[in-house]
Amino acid sequence: MKYRIRQSVMADEKRIRELYTEMLQTVYRTENVETYKDGDLDRFRAGDENRIFVAEDRTVVGFLSLEVHHENEDYIYLDDFVVTAEYRNKGIGSALLNAAESYAREINTLKLCLHVEKTNLSAMHFYENSGYAIYRDDGHRFLMNKELLSK
Numbered sequence: 001m002k003y004r005i006r007q008s009v010m011a012d013e014k015r016i017r018e019l020y021t022e023m024l025q026t027v028y029r030t031e032n033v034e035t036y037k038d039g040d041l042d043r044f045r046a047g048d049e050n051r052i053f054v055a056e057d058r059t060v061v062g063f064l065s066l067e068v069h070h071e072n073e074d075y076i077y078l079d080d081f082v083v084t085a086e087y088r089n090k091g092i093g094s095a096l097l098n099a100a101e102s103y104a105r106e107i108n109t110l111k112l113c114l115h116v117e118k119t120n121l122s123a124m125h126f127y128e129n130s131g132y133a134i135y136r137d138d139g140h141r142f143l144m145n146k147e148l149l150s151k
Contacts, residue, residue, distance in 0.1 A: 001087075003057040003092060005053055005054070005056075005095050005099045006056060007051060007052070007054075008045075008054045008063065015059060016036075016041065016052065016060065019082045020035055022085070027119070027120055049068035049107060050067050051066050051100075055083065055087070061083060062082060062087060062093065063081075064078060064081045065081075066079060067079055068109060073111065074111065075145075076100065076104050076109050076111070078097075078114035081093070101146075105148060105150070108150075110147060111146075112145065115138065116141055119140075124142070127144050132146045133146070
C-alpha cells in the first residue's frame, strides 16, 4: 500500500469531517454524533502553528490535528486522530504520529499530550507502544503525554 503524509489543505475538509464522524461513532458506539461545525477547522488554517496532517491513498484515509500551546510551558495537544477502519494496522497511525513529533521537534516544542477515552483500549495501547504514558485521570478519559528528545 502506498500512502503519503502531508499537511492538510482546504479541499480536505469534507473528508476530514467524514473521518471525524466515523471516529466518534466508533468510540461512542452510536450513529448519533455531531461532526465539526462550520468554522471549527479554521483554527488549523489561520497561519499559526496549529496543523492537521493527513494520510492520503487516492483519498484522505486518516488525519491528526494538533494545537500548539505556549502557556506555563510549551506543549502540543494532539486533538483529533483517526484512521478509517480498512486502513488501520498498516502503519498509517504511526506515520501520522511521527509527522506530529517531527513537527514538534521542528518548532522546538518537545512535550506532546492527548486525551484518550478509557473505553478505547486499542488506542490506549497504541499510544503506550508509541511512548506515551498516562499523566492524569480526567474522569471518562486519560490525559497521556510524551517528552521528546531534542533533535
